[in-house]
Amino acid sequence: NAGVTQTPKFQVLKTGQSMTLQCAQDMNHEYMSWYRQDPGMGLRLIHYSVGAGITDQGEVPNGYNVSRSTTEDFPLRLLSAAPSQTSVYFCASSYGSALYGYTFGSGTRLTVV
Amino acid sequence: GDSVTQMEGPVTLSEEAFLTINCTYTATGYPSLFWYVQYPGEGLQLLLKATKADDKGSNKGFEATYRKETTSFHLEKGSVQVSDSAVYFCALSDQGTSYDKVIFGPGTSLSVIP
Numbered sequence: 001n002a003g004v005t006q007t008p009k010f011q012v013l014k015t016g017q018s019m020t021l022q023c024a025q026d027m028n029h030e031y032m033s034w035y036r037q038d039p040g041m042g043l044r045l046i047h048y049s050v051g052a053g054i055t056d057q058g059e060v061p062n063g064y065n066v067s068r069s070t071t072e073d074f075p076l077r078l079l080s081a082a083p084s085q086t087s088v089y090f091c092a093s094s095y096g097s098a099l100y101g102y103t104f105g106s107g108t109r110l111t112v113v
Numbered sequence: 114g115d116s117v118t119q120m121e122g123p124v125t126l127s128e129e130a131f132l133t134i135n136c137t138y139t140a141t142g143y144p145s146l147f148w149y150v151q152y153p154g155e156g157l158q159l160l161l162k163a164t165k166a167d168d169k170g171s172n173k174g175f176e177a178t179y180r181k182e183t184t185s186f187h188l189e190k191g192s193v194q195v196s197d198s199a200v201y202f203c204a205l206s207d208q209g210t211s212y213d214k215v216i217f218g219p220g221t222s223l224s225v226i227p
Contacts, residue, residue: 004156035217042202045215102159107155
């Protein structure tokens, strides 16, 4: 089925480890973004991309890197995991303007111990 | 900066009850407004939207009207079902920037009991 695919669904990391959260979409959407969801805080934008080769920072970018080498893929890298990065991470894509609505992946639940 | 405020939950209702979830916003420009819904274990889904003052968005029996004078976008449904149990997020997108980022409220959890 067409949509946004995130892997893994669950991950436990030790403090200081690095890892990459994968996100892929098959809808030819130009816009892709990463959010983190924390209790009582809603979703906060980490990084976003308006097309292949173009990325920019969102509200809470520290500790995360992204790249966009293809239209389909938008991986999120944690450089040195910290307990404060324990969260649920969502990747989203849209055709263009947010007016078209975002399509979200099912999320990655990350725990850093 | 832009922000969205929602009523705190959790909200618990009996089946067929009337639902209202309050949402107010602060924005410097003329934002578009959205309601997203998140079912357990899933990502968010767009429920409805409105792009200008007095617009009414509707979907699956839910409605919300863009009220510029009160900066509000309250979500309503006349008769809720158990399957409506989910977390509801109010959001705005201000097209005044080069990338129309979406700002989400904290979410309101709804539980509907039979």
